[in-house]
Amino acid sequence: MGPDDDLPPSDAATALRLIDDQRAETVRRLQPDARLLYWPWGVAWLVGFGLFFLRFSPGGRVLVALPDWLPLTALFALLITAGAIQAVASARAYGQVTGDSAVRGRWYGCAWALGQVSVYAALGRVSEHLPHDLAGLLWSAAAVGLTGALHMAGGAIWLDRDLFRLGVWISVINVVGAIAGPGWHALVISVAGGVGILVAGTIARLRQRGRP
Amino acid sequence: MTELDPVIHAQARLRVVAALSALGDGDRIAFPRLQELLAMTAGNLSVHLRKLEDAGYVEISKTHRGRTPVTLIRLSRRGRLAFEEYTEAIRTLLDPSQLDSTVSKEQS
Numbered sequence: 001m002g003p004d005d006d007l008p009p010s011d012a013a014t015a016l017r018l019i020d021d022q023r024a025e026t027v028r029r030l031q032p033d034a035r036l037l038y039w040p041w042g043v044a045w046l047v048g049f050g051l052f053f054l055r056f057s058p059g060g061r062v063l064v065a066l067p068d069w070l071p072l073t074a075l076f077a078l079l080i081t082a083g084a085i086q087a088v089a090s091a092r093a094y095g096q097v098t099g100d101s102a103v104r105g106r107w108y109g110c111a112w113a114l115g116q117v118s119v120y121a122a123l124g125r126v127s128e129h130l131p132h133d134l135a136g137l138l139w140s141a142a143a144v145g146l147t148g149a150l151h152m153a154g155g156a157i158w159l160d161r162d163l164f165r166l167g168v169w170i171s172v173i174n175v176v177g178a179i180a181g182p183g184w185h186a187l188v189i190s191v192a193g194g195v196g197i198l199v200a201g202t203i204a205r206l207r208q209r210g211r212p
Numbered sequence: 213m214t215e216l217d218p219v220i221h222a223q224a225r226l227r228v229v230a231a232l233s234a235l236g237d238g239d240r241i242a243f244p245r246l247q248e249l250l251a252m253t254a255g256n257l258s259v260h261l262r263k264l265e266d267a268g269y270v271e272i273s274k275t276h277r278g279r280t281p282v283t284l285i286r287l288s289r290r291g292r293l294a295f296e297e298y299t300e301a302i303r304t305l306l307d308p309s310q311l312d313s314t315v316s317k318e319q320s
Contacts, residue, residue, distance in 0.1 A: 100237065
């Protein structure tokens, strides 16, 4: 035991400062940097759906003559990278803390994984009977719709108003994009969705830093 | 004036309790992580945790993750209450006018 750490704080103000500092430090160290949770997804949507718009543009046009396989490959590679960054950042922050939060996080992760498998399994059966442009719209609108709903659910689980708002935003722009049609959907999701996620990440980071 | 809880009113244990109070309800933290957060030696942290455990303020459970034994720590309900009372007492010492609002808040 240290020689003096069994002594009381010198006065009430010191004690209160010690409490506030220790709590703030603990919260800060046990939370991943919000930028690592949001920004990689924002970049993935911005670039991935952006390439889709350029290659598979509205009205069957081709704005930029990219190889057919490039947009989807780039989108998946960026999404997988974003998932990996999020997983590592979360594991480093939440590791060695067990209990209710860990269970919440695990079940929420299951909802993402299983939700996507079940939606895509159904889409795979249907989309082969659709024209190429409508099949693309169906896949991306279903995926983005599920993402919006899960963000809202996440907001409800952690009572995180910003996460919930992001879910609402994603859902609304998904409807707008779906109504606008193939090609336009990719543009809306790339710009409004990608930038929306980047902004949400910035707000979340500012809140983390502003916490006393 | 109420007397400050002597178990918590020591710098090291106050830091331990403050850190544990920042965990979510129902969460436990592994010993090495808590040690790293507080920048204390293992021996020092053990001594203070034992005192807190003797007072019924923390719960220490031993379990296994794979084959590795893990010691998990959390603030007990009693510990959380004691910490809240201590913090309230400190705030009142700093600003006695808060006493009235605290009492009326508890009654409502």
